[in-house]
Amino acid sequence: MSEPEAAGDNVNNEENNPPESKTENKNEEEQPEPPKEMKAVVLAGFGGLKSVKVMNKPQPAVGEGEILIRVKACGLNFLDVMVRQGVIDSPPKTPFILGFECAGEVEGVGEGVTDVKVGDRVAALTEYKAWAELVSVPAKYVYSLPQGMEFQNAASMLMNYVVAYILVFDIGNIRSGQSVLVHSAGGGVGQAISQLCKTVSDVTLIGTASKHKHESIKDSFAHLLDHGVDYVQEIKKLSPEGVDIVLDCLYGDDANKGYNLLKPLGRYILYGSGNIVTGETKSFFSLAKSWWQVDKINPMKLFDENRSVSGFQLRHLLYQQGAHEYVRGVVNKVFKMWENGHIKPVVDSTWAFEDVPEAMQKLHDRKNVGKIILDPNMEPKPKPKLQTKGSKDKDKEKEKDGKAVGETAAGESTDAEKENKEGDSSAPSCKC
Amino acid sequence: MSEPEAAGDNVNNEENNPPESKTENKNEEEQPEPPKEMKAVVLAGFGGLKSVKVMNKPQPAVGEGEILIRVKACGLNFLDVMVRQGVIDSPPKTPFILGFECAGEVEGVGEGVTDVKVGDRVAALTEYKAWAELVSVPAKYVYSLPQGMEFQNAASMLMNYVVAYILVFDIGNIRSGQSVLVHSAGGGVGQAISQLCKTVSDVTLIGTASKHKHESIKDSFAHLLDHGVDYVQEIKKLSPEGVDIVLDCLYGDDANKGYNLLKPLGRYILYGSGNIVTGETKSFFSLAKSWWQVDKINPMKLFDENRSVSGFQLRHLLYQQGAHEYVRGVVNKVFKMWENGHIKPVVDSTWAFEDVPEAMQKLHDRKNVGKIILDPNMEPKPKPKLQTKGSKDKDKEKEKDGKAVGETAAGESTDAEKENKEGDSSAPSCKC
Numbered sequence: 080m081s082e083p084e085a086a087g088d089n090v091n092n093e094e095n096n097p098p099e100s101k102t103e104n105k106n107e108e109e110q111p112e113p114p115k116e117m118k119a120v121v122l123a124g125f126g127g128l129k130s131v132k133v134m135n136k137p138q139p140a141v142g143e144g145e146i147l148i149r150v151k152a153c154g155l156n157f158l159d160v161m162v163r164q165g166v167i168d169s170p171p172k173t174p175f176i177l178g179f180e181c182a183g184e185v186e187g188v189g190e191g192v193t194d195v196k197v198g199d200r201v202a203a204l205t206e207y208k209a210w211a212e213l214v215s216v217p218a219k220y221v222y223s224l225p226q227g228m229e230f231q232n233a234a235s236m237l238m239n240y241v242v243a244y245i246l247v248f249d250i251g252n253i254r255s256g257q258s259v260l261v262h263s264a265g266g267g268v269g270q271a272i273s274q275l276c277k278t279v280s281d282v283t284l285i286g287t288a289s290k291h292k293h294e295s296i297k298d299s300f301a302h303l304l305d306h307g308v309d310y311v312q313e314i315k316k317l318s319p320e321g322v323d324i325v326l327d328c329l330y331g332d333d334a335n336k337g338y339n340l341l342k343p344l345g346r347y348i349l350y351g352s353g354n355i356v357t358g359e360t361k362s363f364f365s366l367a368k369s370w371w372q373v374d375k376i377n378p379m380k381l382f383d384e385n386r387s388v389s390g391f392q393l394r395h396l397l398y399q400q401g402a403h404e405y406v407r408g409v410v411n412k413v414f415k416m417w418e419n420g421h422i423k424p425v426v427d428s429t430w431a432f433e434d435v436p437e438a439m440q441k442l443h444d445r446k447n448v449g450k451i452i453l454d455p456n457m458e459p460k461p462k463p464k465l466q467t468k469g470s471k472d473k474d475k476e477k478e479k480d481g482k483a484v485g486e487t488a489a490g491e492s493t494d495a496e497k498e499n500k501e502g503d504s505s506a507p508s509c510k511c
Numbered sequence: 512m513s514e515p516e517a518a519g520d521n522v523n524n525e526e527n528n529p530p531e532s533k534t535e536n537k538n539e540e541e542q543p544e545p546p547k548e549m550k551a552v553v554l555a556g557f558g559g560l561k562s563v564k565v566m567n568k569p570q571p572a573v574g575e576g577e578i579l580i581r582v583k584a585c586g587l588n589f590l591d592v593m594v595r596q597g598v599i600d601s602p603p604k605t606p607f608i609l610g611f612e613c614a615g616e617v618e619g620v621g622e623g624v625t626d627v628k629v630g631d632r633v634a635a636l637t638e639y640k641a642w643a644e645l646v647s648v649p650a651k652y653v654y655s656l657p658q659g660m661e662f663q664n665a666a667s668m669l670m671n672y673v674v675a676y677i678l679v680f681d682i683g684n685i686r687s688g689q690s691v692l693v694h695s696a697g698g699g700v701g702q703a704i705s706q707l708c709k710t711v712s713d714v715t716l717i718g719t720a721s722k723h724k725h726e727s728i729k730d731s732f733a734h735l736l737d738h739g740v741d742y743v744q745e746i747k748k749l750s751p752e753g754v755d756i757v758l759d760c761l762y763g764d765d766a767n768k769g770y771n772l773l774k775p776l777g778r779y780i781l782y783g784s785g786n787i788v789t790g791e792t793k794s795f796f797s798l799a800k801s802w803w804q805v806d807k808i809n810p811m812k813l814f815d816e817n818r819s820v821s822g823f824q825l826r827h828l829l830y831q832q833g834a835h836e837y838v839r840g841v842v843n844k845v846f847k848m849w850e851n852g853h854i855k856p857v858v859d860s861t862w863a864f865e866d867v868p869e870a871m872q873k874l875h876d877r878k879n880v881g882k883i884i885l886d887p888n889m890e891p892k893p894k895p896k897l898q899t900k901g902s903k904d905k906d907k908e909k910e911k912d913g914k915a916v917g918e919t920a921a922g923e924s925t926d927a928e929k930e931n932k933e934g935d936s937s938a939p940s941c942k943c
Contacts, residue, residue: 134897231721249776250819334810343832344681344823349814375807378766383600385832387682390814391776400775400817458643
């Protein structure tokens with residue numbers, strides 16, 4: 080799949096709906112047909128929270144084989160934080176619209192699309208562009224919702240449960256009586272893994288998570304360990320033989336520890352719905368990368384020890400390796416499990432587009448339990464009046480430019496301190 | 512498990528059966544109770560075919576928790592060839608009795624054994640010592656035969672199908688619609704893999720084998736390729752996306768080729784019921800080892816490419832890693848599949864103990880299709896009269912020593928040339 084179009088390039092002149100006037104300050108240049116606009120969360124440049132802006136952008140056209148979705152709920156993933164920081168491979172050029180998953184109603188279908196019709200309720204795994212009022216997505220990445228599934232449910236489930244399903248069943252090949260170590264147990268994927276593992280009899284779940292999360296996720300795991308303590312020793316006390324599967328999205332030190340905890344025929348699986356740069360690195364990922372370069376695996380060691388090492392990332396699988404039919408099969412299975420009541424997504428909180436920086440910070444600080452959802456129709460939180468006169472004037476200037484409909488005060492002021500902290504963080508972190 | 516007792520140390524003075532006089536030349540020293548003896552295939556020293564001798568050895572005692580088996584059929588595996596060459600880790604001291612699998616009747620049970628009784632028909636995966644008229648095996652490695660399963664069937668199936676089952680289902684996690692590349696397709700494990708894969712719908716089997724075997728195994732694989740040609744290009748023509756699972760017992764160059772043939776979420780599995788030395792190497796394994804040392808795997812690459820790499824060897828799993836309960840579960844599943852008619856072992860040929868060198872050479876030269884079986888009660892082939900007078904005299908001297916009951920003429924004369932060829936071989940070879 081090609082790089083996503085830079086936000087703003089994709090102007091829909093053929094749209095029949097009347098343009099929505101979300102802002103009062105449009106560009107009044109002499110255009111025969113001013114593009115219809117929509118609100119979107121745009122990454123203005125790679126970096127901190129300040130780079131995330133809510134702006135008006137041209138509504139997308141519906142190309143051949145595409146489906147135009149009126150977005151009702153979006154999922155926030157750790158992958159989005161990594162994109163913001165620019166620590167993924169082949170990032171698009173800024174500015175572009177963020178977001179990899181959403182759910183909503185079909186507003187239009189392109190030529191050749193037969194499976195869905197206008198008004199259908201769908202969810203999509205998009206390559207960027209999901210965090211907008213409208214998104215046009217190739218039909219191969221769009222999935223019809225089962226009856227009764229709310230948009231928030233769909234946006235909570237899609238990426239997390241697809242990742243978890245592939246990890247637990249297709250790569251992990253979990254079987255009755257086995258044990259699983261899950262890092263970031265309190266994150267969206269961690270919770271999904273727990274629910275999926277519980278559909279298999281007699282599986283022992285061991286999770287690591289920050290101490291403050293233990294109370295709220297204690298029912299999801301048989302054993303919860305503080306990631307900050309020597310969890311290896313704790314696990315060896317619980318199960319001297321080790322565990323059958325290690326699901327690791329933390330990279331770095333945990334990889335060695337996890338590998339060494341494996342039972343015979345055990346599998347260590349490094350995953351992320353996010354990604355780690357393969358070229359130049361920034362921030363804490365440079366640490367992780369250098370670790371991996373030192374600790375390459377000798378297949379003879381796997382042979383001697385009867386072990387497996389796997390890597391998994393959904394983004395490459397779906398957009399670069401073309402496995403959309405496979406992923407559709409997984410989505411169907413996950414939706415069926417939801418219909419049968421076997422899984423139930425946990426929503427941590429729902430946020431307005433304008434509050435994305437705060438939501439991102441929460442994810443980064445591992446303060447969420449379950450999924451963080453964005454709602455394009457939600458009113459932003461009242462902003463604290465901390466802006467200086469100067470910054471207010473700057474905002475006015477931007478408004479004249481006809482694009483900015485509001486930049487998150489939280490991101491610019493109260494979060495500034497947090498943001499610095501984030502930039503300096505050397506601890507690997509993941510809630511993919 | 513401790514190292515096997517050196518052959519000859521284990522003298523059973525408590526046996527009630529009258530001693531069997533297999534030889535005329537017993538040691539007549541003044542022993543109050545001469546140990547009862549049995550015929551066994553002994554490795555006198557690591558090396559070529561000449562090191563393999565058929566000798567009389569003391570009958571084993573039945574220790575606590577052990578089962579004494581009157582052996583009716585043994586399996587010959589590539590592992591035995593590697594043991595003979597001394598290219599395994601932690602080999603026992605020579606001389607010792609060879610052999611890792613057998614089937615027969617229970618002749619005695621040690622204290623604490625409750626699952627089987629005298630007269631039961633069983634098979635066993637032993638840590639050496641299987642190629643004898645009698646072997647005493649810890650009960651944890653002994654499996655009751657289903658009704659109607661002949662000893663030859665059992666000896667054909669046990670190791671090959673257990674290895675194949677674990678590869679195909681537990682590590683490979685094969686699913687409908689997937690494709691599998693199997694090297695050494697004509698060997699015992701290759702045939703077992705083919706049969707097991709065929710129990711899953713819509714699996715595409717691609718095998719590599721020497722050209723001369725293609726005719727006899729053409730029904731087992733959808734596509735058969737000559738390992739000597741550029742099979743990678745052939746496979747890319749058949750399936751441009753590659754294959755889902757590569758089962759590789761050839762090590763060396765095939766590993767890189769196999770890895771690069773993997774589809775997204777594909778698994779490369781390096782296996783052997785044999786083993787490769789981890790310390791000092793001999794013969795062609797030194798080549799294989801140096802290759803692996805160069806081509807260690809960066810887990811980041813697995814992550815980028817959505818791939819898995821696994822290693823498997825039954826010997827470590829069973830005797831060093833204590834997974835006997837797991838293996839018993841696999842044996843039960845394999846036996847059940849046999850009872851249901853889903854699998855049917857292919858026997859290549861059956862040999863007398865005295866003809867083991869020739870049988871080993873056949874295995875080494877990849878001339879077998881299916882399993883090579885040894886039968887302790889079988890008469891050896893008539894020996895060609897090629898011995899020099901000198902060598903005959905030597906034999907007489909040995910006979911006086913009261914141990915040797917016959918050394919394989921084939922091993923000493925007609926195979927001498929082959930043996931030299933074998934020692935020089937630089938091509939990795941495996942029919943585990």
